[in-house]
Amino acid sequence: MMWKSFLTKTTVIVCAAFAASNVAVAQQSERPFFMAKGRTIAAFFEGEKCAETVRTLFKGRNPSVFQDGNPAAGRLMNAVSSLIKQQCDQVQRVTAKGQVDGKTMYNGIAEAATNWLIVELGASKNSNFLGSRIVDKNNPPEQLVFKERNDFLTYANMQADLGNKSVLCGGYDQSSNSCTSATTLINPNSKGSTVRITSQIKGGAIAAIEFLGSAENGFLCSNTSDATVSITGGTLTDDGRAEMSVMFTDRWLEYGDRVCVGYVGEADSLKTVSFDENGYQTTSLIDLTSFDSAPKLRLEK
Numbered sequence: 184m185m186w187k188s189f190l191t192k193t194t195v196i197v198c199a200a201f202a203a204s205n206v207a208v209a210q211q212s213e214r215p216f217f218m219a220k221g222r223t224i225a226a227f228f229e230g231e232k233c234a235e236t237v238r239t240l241f242k243g244r245n246p247s248v249f250q251d252g253n254p255a256a257g258r259l260m261n262a263v264s265s266l267i268k269q270q271c272d273q274v275q276r277v278t279a280k281g282q283v284d285g286k287t288m289y290n291g292i293a294e295a296a297t298n299w300l301i302v303e304l305g306a307s308k309n310s311n312f313l314g315s316r317i318v319d320k321n322n323p324p325e326q327l328v329f330k331e332r333n334d335f336l337t338y339a340n341m342q343a344d345l346g347n348k349s350v351l352c353g354g355y356d357q358s359s360n361s362c363t364s365a366t367t368l369i370n371p372n373s374k375g376s377t378v379r380i381t382s383q384i385k386g387g388a389i390a391a392i393e394f395l396g397s398a399e400n401g402f403l404c405s406n407t408s409d410a411t412v413s414i415t416g417g418t419l420t421d422d423g424r425a426e427m428s429v430m431f432t433d434r435w436l437e438y439g440d441r442v443c444v445g446y447v448g449e450a451d452s453l454k455t456v457s458f459d460e461n462g463y464q465t466t467s468l469i470d471l472t473s474f475d476s477a478p479k480l481r482l483e484k
Contacts, residue, residue, distance in 0.1 A: 187433045190369065191323050193260075199348070208354055208435065209212065213418070215227050216265065217259065217262065217263050219248075219255055219258070219364070219438060221258045222244070222245050223243065223244045223245075223248045223255060224241050224242065224244070224248050224255060224256060224259050224281070225242045225292070226239050226240070226241055226259060226279070227239065227240045227241075227242065228240075229280070229425065230449035231269070232271070232445075233271035233273065233274065234266075234271075234273065234274065235273055235274065235275045235276070236274075236275065236276050236277075236278065236422075236426065236430055237267050237271065237274050237276075237277050238277075238278045238279075238280075239263060239277065239278065239280070239290065239338065240279070240280050240281075240282065241278045241279050241281040241282070241456040242258060242280055242281075242282055242283075242291050243256075243258075243282065243283045243288070243289075244283075245283060246288060246306060246315070247315055248281075248283075248285050249281045249283065249288035249289040249305045249306045249315070250305055251304075251306060251482075251483040251484075252304050252305075252483060252484050253305065256279070256281050256289050256305060256383075257291070257301055257303055259279075260277075260279050260291040260303065261293075261299075261301060263277060263279065264293040264299050264301070268295070270483075273465045274295070275294060275295045275296070275422075276292060276294040276295065276420075276422070276423055276426065277292070277293050277299075277417065278290075278291065278292045278295065278426055278430065279291040279292070280433075281305070283317060283385040284317060285320075286315065286317055286402065286437070287305070287315065287434045287437055288305065288306040288315040288432070289303065289305045289306065289315075290303065290304050290427065290434065291303035291304075291429065292419065292423055292426060292427055292428040292430075294419065294420055294423050295421075296420050296423075297418045297419070297420070300386060300418050301336050301385065301386070301463060302384060302385055302386030302388060302417060302427065302453065303384065303385045303386070304382070304384040304385070304390065304425070304431075305451060308361070312364040312380050312381070312382035312390065312392070313352075313392070313431060313434050313435065314364075314457050314464075314466030314467075315434075315465070316464055316465055316466055316467060318459070318463040318464070318465075319373070320461075320463070324458075324461055324462030324463050325456075325458070325462065325463060325464050326402075326443065326445070326458045326462035326463075326464075327462065328477065329447075329456065330400070330401060330402075330445070331457075332447055334447040334448055335401065335445070335446075335447055336446045336447055336448060336449070336453070336477050337398075337401035337446075337462060338375075338396075338398045338401060338402060338421060338444075338446065339373040339374075339398055339401075339404040341446045341453065342371050342372070342376070343373065344449065345368075345371075345473055347475060348474060349367060349368045349369070349371065349475070350365055350366070350368075350473065350475070351365070351366040351367075351368070351453065351455070351471040351472070351473055351474075352364075352365055352366075352471065352472045352473070352474055352477070352478055353365070353366070353455075353469050353470070353471060353472070354410070354469070354483065355470070355471075355472040355478070356481070359479075360478050360479065361478055361479045361480060361481040362472075362477070362478050362479075362480055363383075363479070363480070363481060363482075363483045364379060364380060364381065364382045364480070365380070365381050365382075365391060365477040365478070365480060366379070366380050366471075367379045367380075367381070367477060373398065374398050375395065375396050375397035375398050375403065376396055376403070377393065377394070377395050377396070378393065378394055378395075378396045378397075378403070378405070378444075379391055379392070379393045380392045381477075382479060382480060383413075383480040383481060383482055384417070384482075385482060386417045386418050386444075387416060387417040387418060388414050388415065388416050388417025388418070388419060388424070388427075388482065389414070389415050389416050389417070390413070390414050390427075390431060391412070391413045391414075391415070392410050392411070392412050392435060393401075393411045393413075394406075394407075394409055394411070394445065395409060396408040396444070399443065401445070402443040402444060402445050402458075402467060403444045403445075404441060404442065404443040404444075405441070405442055405443075406440060406441060407438055407439065407440060407441065407442055407460075408433055408436070408440070408465050410429045410432070410435055412431045412432045412435065413428060414427045414428050414431075425436040432437065438457075438459040438460060438465055439459050439460025439461065440458060441460040442458065442460065443457070443458045443462075444456070444457050444458075444461060445457075445458065446471075447468075453470075453472075453473065454468050454469060454470055454471060455468070455469050455471055455472040456468050456469065477481050
């Protein structure tokens with residue numbers, strides 16, 4: 184069977200002839216089957232082209248195409264889902280993993296049960312949930328340099344300065360009393376804390392990563408394999424939430440075996456940044472506001 188041509192204002196088909204059979208493909212398809220307008224993102228199949236769950240890979244030209252607030256990836260996700268559902272009767276969900284230079288910066292999912300509403304999380308600008316900073320490994324790791332800052336604040340001192348406050352709000356907006364991410368320190372002490380980072384994702388769901396952090400050389404560090412990822416609420420089905428949890432877990436594991444969080448400033452003017460196992464930043468420096476309890480979460484614009 185030949186796939187139909189498909190055209191929208193935002194996307195163009197680039198490879199319209201392939202079999203829509205239920206034959207497993209062991210690896211990513213060699214040629215993109217869809218391209219965003221301006222050729223900023225190319226879509227490839229990862230696995231079967233027709234199945235209950237069809238997985239795709241979006242390769243971006245640069246990080247900005249996957250930035251939260253940029254509609255490019257969402258528009259491509261919408262067009263790809265529309266194309267696949269037209270050609271594959273058995274498909275119940277379509278997923279997308281967006282990457283630049285092998286770094287995952289976007290995850291999206293659309294399901295038949297919700298009339299193909301897209302649930303997605305791109306690369307955040309002011310949230311410490313799943314940072315997606317592109318690393319230049321020609322430069323030395325930033326973690327050691329970060330520790331030498333005059334305003335470096337060890338985790339133990341930061342935790343002591345917070346007092347009874349246990350929630351660190353990223354991207355706080357006073358007018359709406361909301362955050363783009365919320366980090367809750369559970370049973371904190373000078374040696375570490377259980378950490379729960381939550382963020383709202385498009386579609387109304389709340390995504391959370393929880394892990395046990397220990398104080399190491401002034402940083403709060405954790406094994407990535409010990410983290411638990413969960414998706415609650417929103418429009419996804421149970422299977423859809425499970426699929427999204429796996430995608431977020433894979434994105435978290437890309438940081439390597441170990442991640443660390445560092446702080447600068449004072450309790451009332453904190454900033455934070457995360458580092459991968461090699462000491463490279465996974466996020467930009469993010470402003471934090473401390474609270475006794477978590478303000479509401481909002482989508483980043």
